[in-house]
Amino acid sequence: MYQLTNVTKKYDQGKRSVTALNKVTLSIPDGQMVAIQGPTGGGKSTLLQMLGALDRPTEGTVELGTSNLSKLGDGPLGKIRAQEIGFVFQGFNLIPTLTAQENVETALAPLGIPAAERTARATAALASVGLGERGSHLPAELSGGQQQRVAIARALVKEPAVLLADEPTGNLDEQTRDEIMELLEGLWRDRGLTLIVVTHDSAVAKRAQRRLLIKQGVVKEIS
């Protein structure tokens, strides 16, 4: 369960200050699938950073369960990210020199899981996204859709409570987009995740239980 109260995020750019989020108050119950829409520069990624414990707000509080993310230091925030939060990015963000299998294992590395268990879990995660045969391939040897599946396996292998995706289909064609969305939706339904997807794409947003619109740092519900 997320509880955001009066969250403001300002970026200082020299003398100018940009308000990316303006007094956002929002709560997201566990297990909900939320789509975040809005024009470019509206503050979608900034909101996702607040939810993903990647950054602290300038003002206001962000609570995830019992943790106050706006007050924690870098170390504890890193631990929360390692244990509770899975990320999927528009650009896939796989480590180019590591194989698919090894990329998935990087998510387990900070958790102190023994090597044998790590390997087994990564193999299972790859199988669950339909890439059981591709574990030894480098990212460059995989298609965009396959790379995003590896990234989804990496996000899910640690069994997080929350899955955050920033334009996960932004770099994919329509056919692949639908496959990836179906995969995400299926995982959300099977695992009881909280799934928050930032998207420009109304077709993607329509699949969500709840849709939010962010314009100039202000959040509105779309019903």
Place this chain on the structure above:
Amino acid sequence: MFVTYLRRELAGRRKQTAIVAIGMALAIALVIIVNAVSSGVQLAQSTVLASVYGVGTDITVSETPAAPTEGEAGANGPQNFDFGAEDGATTDGTTTVSQARLSVDRATTSFDSAALDTVSGIDNVTAAAATLSLSNTTFDGALPERSTTDTGTMPTGDDAAAGGTPPSGGPDGAGGSSFSVDSFTVLGLDPADEAVGPLSAVTLTDGRSLERSDAGTNVAVLDASYATTAELVVGDTVAIAGTDFTVVGLVTASSADAATASNVYIPLDVAQTLSGLDAQVTDIYVQAASSTDIDQIQTDIEAALPDSTVKTQADLASSVSGSLSSASDLVKNLGLWLSLIVLAAAFLIAILFTISGVTRRTREFGTLKAIGWSNGKIVRQVAGESLVQGLIGGVVGIAVGLIGILVINLVAPTLTAGSATTEAAGAMGGPGGGFGQAAVEATTSDIVLQVPVTLSVILIAVGLAVVGGLLAGAIGGWRASRLRPAEALRSIA
């Protein structure tokens, strides 16, 4: 994960790994070679010094030469050979004259041998020996007989001095003259002193060395190479200041290449008597109890003998001249700076490549942070990569360095070394007019440069590789640690 990631990263970015490693390898190879050549040159220097001053000699004491007083024809003035009218032997219209001088070199001053007792009495001096360094100069001349065209009576000394009819004899039969001057160095030393001094570092090749019982007797030990030149063997006699000495032994420097300190060695008391320098010596060789005492002994001797020049091995090293000394200077200056510059360049290359690598991998490290990697884990990864690159460079560098040393040892360059102990030019006035001649040649020797490989050089190389790698890794890691995890969300422009 650490090892897998490290391995994949180094293998996946071969070019970067190769450039950093090659830079490091070049620098380390250079450091190894310069270091090894430097110790090779030092080794050669100490070989030269040992053969000239003796192995156990830590300090030498000599008298500071004073400028000769104007008009005074002292022992240090020009050497004059004066011949009286009755001197020489006359046959077939040619008078031959011969005279030998045994005297102290012009650059050297003798002093009272009581100084030896003073030096021996100083704390921490374990042994001291005094020597008298002399040079024997023989003048041989052939000139026309002064009386052949005279009235038939043998001329008196005064008549001859006043001159007469033009001469017609001489070696060319037309009244001409011919002169030759021969000189060699003679070292008087106490045959009882064996621990320290010039003869402590020599190898006997024939006969025997000087012994305690030789004091007062006319026996000589010769430098083997001088003996060869002078065509002398054990049992022959050598004339010193007109006195015949029996050659009892031949010696060479312990290292095959260097010459010994003097051409001829005779008992000190005989040398003093022959040169007219009773109870006088020119050098004192001192052995210290330990190398840490050398400074104290030097200070004490200088206080006890204010007129003396006290030199330590370090001072002596600077007296070695010739291409050995140039090599030493070259290695010390150019080699040191060159290796420092190349090392700095290699470190810089490693640092810059690591920084640019971190910058290029901003999104990669941001992503790892976003999925929960701690700063420490990322810094370790970056530092580990640099360290391994440095170590690869180190291993290659050591290999190249060792090959370089091997090549130098195979080429075995020869260096000449002169120890500036006996360089003096003597001007001699003779009947045929003044002429100059180098009275004593500087002791020169050829040393083949042998470059040693020491464990410490290898350890230094490994250390440098580690330091270079860690330095680059620390700077790169620090950059990586400052990246925000939110960088992962940056859209790829």
